[in-house]
Amino acid sequence: MPADPTALRQALAEEIATANPTLDPAWHDAVAAVPRELFVGDAVFRLTGGVWEPVRRAEVGQDEWLRMVYSDQTWVTQIDGRDAADATGPVSGSPTSSATLPSLVVRTAQVAQLQPGQKVLEVGTGTGYSTAVLCHRLGAGNVVSIEYDPGVAARAAVHLHDAGHTPTLAVGDGLQGCTEHAGYDAIIATCSVRSIPPSWFWQLNDGGSITTTISGWMLAAGLIRLVLDDEGTAHGRFTDDTITYMLARPHERPPSSRVFRLDGDTRSTRQAPGLLKEWAGKFVAQLAAPSAEFMTIESGIVLRDVATGSQAWTESDGEGATVHQHGPLRLWDQVEDALAAWQKAGAPDLTEFGMTATPYEQTVWIGSPTGPNWRLPI
Ligand SMILES: C[S@@+](CC[C@H](N)C(=O)[O-])C[C@H]1O[C@@H](n2cnc3c(N)ncnc32)[C@H](O)[C@@H]1O
Structure with a gap:
């Protein structure tokens, strides 16, 4: 029997809701409604034996392609700025854009506690899939999404149009926020940051929130929702999720040479x-x-x-x-x-870690702000 995208979408939404019983059914409905095959495009990369191999819809056939698209997996669409659609063979390098796995898209929205009517800035449009999920739940008029890579942003705009969503889209460095449309109730990042960019504080409404993964050059990450208080300080605690997003491009490591172990x-x-x-x-x-x-x-x-x-x-x-x-x-x-x-402190997991942040100083601590603490690079 040929694969039926509607049934596959529904099954994916069920799978995600079963694995995450506290998920608001509205996010289940968004996954069941958004046609992910419109966003993934016609080619992705799959890691095979240490290299990224292009996998094309035309080569694997429609049924296998739809099963891939509706599996709860991240599909990498770009390596070091090179799109899967343009790859003529296996490439090595690091992912620079992808279609995030749907369970993580809705988990991020769940942690962000997004509610209809709130105005949200999404940093990292990527394929536009997560943007469409946000539009389904919050209404396109409340969603602003910014993407760093102009080619990726242009394709996301087409995908969103084809899926019938009309969010506000911008191209640029989302670490500067998106000033033009500022006054956000929430900022969510589908790329990781080493610390919270100062602009995000200034573009939030009073009591607004920031949901992001804090990561760094060891690629260790923690998901957190920070809420802005009246004095402009953001506070939050990390979740127990063992997930991460790729680092925001301006927060990436500089290219490094080969490592030779040196005596000392x-x-x-x-x-x-x-x-x-x-x-x-x-x-x-x-x-x-x-x-x-x-x-x-x-x-x-x-x-x-x-x-x-x-x-x-x-x-x-x-x-x-x-x-x-x-x-x-x-x-x-x-x-x-x-x-x-x-x-x-008892070797706790990340739920015992919290963060206190201003545009000028940001600290991650264990237990409470007076516990063991470390400053993040701003
Ligand atoms: C994991 S992908 C996003 C996936 C997307 N949300 C989806 O569901 O398809 C991360 C994206 O963030 C983008 N990005 C990285 N740094 C950025 C920045 N400073 N501003 C805006 N976008 C950025 C990347 O180009 C990439 O497309």
């Missing part, structure tokens, strides 16, 4: 390097060394500070592990101190 001071570790393979442990490490990137190697892990070239790399030595630290920053010392503070 050597000592035994006091904290297990394996803690950085856990969601919260890596998040803590990133707070402690915000300009360092993280890599795994066979013997352990490597941290490399993008700004100074400082390195810390570990290797197991039977009982425990040895760390080698090179350069002006002692990255592992920083990380180990933070991990110790986290463990002293």
Whole structure:
């Protein structure tokens, strides 16, 4: 029997609602209504053996394509600025645009506590799928969406038009907000940020909220909703979601050269390097060394500070592990101190973490603002 997009949409909405029983049925209805096949286009990338292989509708056939489109998966549509539709063969690089998995689209909206009538700025239009979901629930007149990449934005505009939605669309750096239409009740980002861009504070209405993933150069992320108080300070707590979005383009790491492990001071570790393979442990490490990137190697892990070239790399030595630290920053010392503070607090998951933020100073803390805390790079 040929695949029926309406039935597949309905089944996807059911699957998402079953997995997330507290989801407002209105978001289920939005997933059941929005034709994702109009947004994904005709080609996507699939990671196969470490490279991104283009997969085309014309090659896999209509039925298989629809099943892919209506699976709860992110489909990468662009690698390092190159569109899947233009790829002639496998490419390597990092995703720069995608159709976010539908469960995450509605989960983000759920965390944002969006209600009909609220005016929302979405940062990262991408394919336009999440924009359409927002339009279905909030009304297109309440949705403004901004996309950094002009080509991606142009295609999203066509997709949204074809699906019958007419939100306000803008092209530009959403980290500057979208001044022209400012006065938002909520800002939601479908890309991650290293800290909250100052413009977002200034473009929110009193009591407005910001929902975003806070991430960084170790690619450790936490989803959070911050609410603006009367004094212009935003407060919030992270959720327990282990999800992330790709980093906002201006917050991406500068291109880095190949890493050669360099000798330096050597000592035994006091904290297990394996803690950085856990969601919260890596998040803590990133707070402690915000300009360092993280890599795994066979013997352990490597941290490399993008700004100074400082390195810390570990290797197991039977009982425990040895760390080698090179350069002006002692990255592992920083990380180990933070991990110790986290463990002293009971090694909690991200729901025990909160954030206090102004345009000038932003802190992530454990327990309360007076608990262990780290400043984010603004
Ligand atoms: C994960 S994709 C968005 C997926 C989209 N919401 C969907 O459902 O198809 C992230 C998008 O954010 C965009 N982006 C990255 N940095 C941005 C910025 N500073 N301003 C606006 N858009 C940005 C990327 O180009 C990419 O299209």
